[in-house]
Amino acid sequence: MTYDDLDDKKFDIRNSPNPDFFPPEILEFLKKNSDLFRLNTGLYSRISKRVVFALQYLMYKQYPALKTETRPSVIRRLENMLWIPCTEVFLTKINKLLHTHNTGGSVRDMYPRLDEWVKVYARPPKLHLVNEDIPPCHWKLGDTRWKVAAKKQNAEILEFFQWEQSRKSEFINLLQDICFKQYPELLDLSSDEWVVFAKIIGEEYDLFKTECEYVEGFIDYNFPEDYINLPFDKYIDKCTELTPKISKKAQEKRNRRIAGEAI
Numbered sequence: 001m002t003y004d005d006l007d008d009k010k011f012d013i014r015n016s017p018n019p020d021f022f023p024p025e026i027l028e029f030l031k032k033n034s035d036l037f038r039l040n041t042g043l044y045s046r047i048s049k050r051v052v053f054a055l056q057y058l059m060y061k062q063y064p065a066l067k068t069e070t071r072p073s074v075i076r077r078l079e080n081m082l083w084i085p086c087t088e089v090f091l092t093k094i095n096k097l098l099h100t101h102n103t104g105g106s107v108r109d110m111y112p113r114l115d116e117w118v119k120v121y122a123r124p125p126k127l128h129l130v131n132e133d134i135p136p137c138h139w140k141l142g143d144t145r146w147k148v149a150a151k152k153q154n155a156e157i158l159e160f161f162q163w164e165q166s167r168k169s170e171f172i173n174l175l176q177d178i179c180f181k182q183y184p185e186l187l188d189l190s191s192d193e194w195v196v197f198a199k200i201i202g203e204e205y206d207l208f209k210t211e212c213e214y215v216e217g218f219i220d221y222n223f224p225e226d227y228i229n230l231p232f233d234k235y236i237d238k239c240t241e242l243t244p245k246i247s248k249k250a251q252e253k254r255n256r257r258i259a260g261e262a263i
Contacts, residue, residue: 044091047182051087054174055208062167063212064262071225074215081211086204090175093200097193098183107192114195121198127161129154163258171205220250 059078060067069075100107108114130136130153135146180186189197217239218228227238242250256263 044095047178048087048091050178050182051091051175052082054178055082055086058171058174059208059212062170063216065216065219066212069215069219071228073225073228074218077228078211078215081208085207090200090204094179094183094186094197097189097196097200098185101185101189101193107190107196111196114192117195117199121202122195125161125165127158129157160258167209168205171208172201175201175204217250220253221246 059082066078069078097107099105100110111117130150132147132150132154135143135150139146141149186197215228221239221242223238227235230238253263
């Protein structure tokens, strides 16, 4: 089963208020703020369930080590990540953007750093390779040996770049597919609003990636369950206490994942 196998009938909840139940003034308010009302109706419920299901599907695909985890505290951390920041907060931001669009608001007034976001979120990522013809100032082994070392380094940089961008694209395409189907008015966003949309999804991916990699590392390091919710500085202290053998083994696993192994 994939996230596309979800049946809409499971989420067949009425999306409009009953006119025989609400007083006229409430109905008028709901009419003027229909997109905000929708946030707390069946449409929101349907989307949130789809997002959680889809992200869980992708999480286990991109981070298969997480699928084998059975410790309650670790599972709870992953579930909280999927439900709260990656779904509730994400959809709230999307709904705020749509409300601004539907009411004719200006995202430039709301987000003064919009032009900065264009450079970060609305342009293709750049691949930064080392110069194979010019050795760095610290290199003391000659130009020929530098060319060999640089080619190897660039091959590794390219492999990691392609691996990382492929995973990010998979995440973005998945979320966009859900959002566009459930919120078709997103397709009518202005260019400035598209930048805000790109930022929302970009930040969403960064959060998803950071949290999944955190738990993946936790598993690779064979940490006990009670370490999972340590304050970050305390967790880093535990990482620095790892033996070289454990650290090396964890890094080797990561390198194998980048090379394409599902571990």
